[in-house]
Amino acid sequence: MAIQHLFHCTPIKAKMWLPPLVKAYALVVAFGPSFASADTYHLDISEQSVQLIGKAQQAVVANRGLPAPTLYWREGEQVNLQVTNHLQEQTSIHWHGIVLPYQMDGVPGISFDGIAPGQTFTYQFEVKQSGTYWYHGHSGMQEQQGLFGAIVIAPRHQHQTADRDYVVMLSDWPEADPHRTLARLKKQNDYYNFQKRTLGDFFADIGRLGFWETLSDRLAWGEMRMEPTDLADVTGATYRFLINGRTPDMQGRYLFKPGEKLRLRFINAAAMTHFDVRIPGLKMRVIAADGQPVAPVDVEEFRIAVAETYDVLVEPQTEQAYAIFAEAMDRSGYAHASLTPREDWLAPIPTKRPMTLLTMEDMGGGHGGHERHGQSGAEATHAIHGERLLPEKQEGQHTGHGEAAAVSGDNHAGHDAEPNVEQQVHSGHASSAPMDASEPSVPSHALLSYQQLKSEQPEHSLMGAPNREITLRLTGNMNRYIWSFDDIKYSDAEPVRVKLGERVRFHYVNETMMNHPIHIHGLWQYLENGNGMYNPKKHVINVKPGQTATVDVLADAEGEWAFHCHLLYHMDTGMFRKLIVEKAGYVLH
């Protein structure tokens, strides 16, 4: 089933800032006279049926959309957001990356009580920053169930102009109820431990559980075995990967005219999935990270961790359709949309690369950078592992679901195979070169690394030594699916307390085999990446397996903040702290 829709920005109020594309095409646009005006936004949170996997499922949505509407704010604006809960359970909205009073931050149990069924909560705060951000539910699994949307904040002084301005929102959509997935992940390892089980068991399980359940469990538990194939613990075996709420078969597209400069605002709104993003045939100029302008870097690919945002400029010169291609880091699936000069032209799906395997560098044996490994001996060894251990995975992920359904003989027939790329792409599309066929592997210098991120402006709060250093170990119990800081899960942990105005240097020591994107609410983290006063400020710092990341945090906002890994199932099982920023003589609980 192909839904022929263009992506559209969803205006939710008349008076708002609009990006250039919308300006150009909107018939009636009223602009506020001043930046300081107060605008009111309404979000209605409800359940809605969606069709993303070939059968109806319930999603949790805002204003009946998945994703939720993009909110366009202006720097300096006083926003007033009325969020009404039409669910049977509590809800909440967290404004991710936004600096605001802590009572407005939207984390139940930390800074407010949550929004009860039938209630409306009004969030009010001044917008003190600009750039690309997002918002999402912070209750239960609602973020995984569809409750997320983009925030685009116009700066007071625009310094990067573009002819068109698009949000590219990536996410992962589960085949099963996420509560059930988590319950499975928490189950005793005797039953699910692949290490102890044989190929015969695997086929027995297929007979009993069905192909996808079996594969999903095996892949999920693969992480615990510390094999080099272990990159994600919830994978494409259960996920569909979406761009602006659409699966690859739904063929999302973004229009352009050759010669135009496009700003693409990538947001990773996935619950559990890091993506490797590329647009074969186009160079991407990264101009912002986590909303903040950075010195431009030209890349062919970047990895976007869960909850990060990157803004890139692209300037397609030729009349052809380009693929916006976001592969799950573990290669278990991909999101795809077309950047196209004509609505009826679709971009080819690029050649999918072999599963990414942990390398010595990924495991902390490298030089501490975030650059991609080259062809190393380790990788070659791992490739053998991959072939030996996971032939079923490669089949499942690369040949479309139709074939997998045949293997299991279950009811996945509704999944239809992946779109028939050849047919769709080349109909009426002769000028498009088959760029995927001979695409070279990306040289490592063309991949964005954290070291390349340099703030556009020097940050003077980075002068001088920190007042305090705190080492936080990122830990996990491999057998019980419990994630933690310093081996203590959230429910047993004391809050981290710092003083208002203090500058704290955190060392995040990753003792696990997983990436952990660490997020602090309400405060910036200045990543120590060797650029001194130009160290970039981010709201999420991805810490690779076995590595240590150092950040400086200026505790310039009092209150109680959430501090956690942004992988939903890691946060939910305990990799979470309350961070209290206290005024002298004033104790918060």
Ligand SMILES: [Cu+2]
């Ligand atoms: Cu984590």
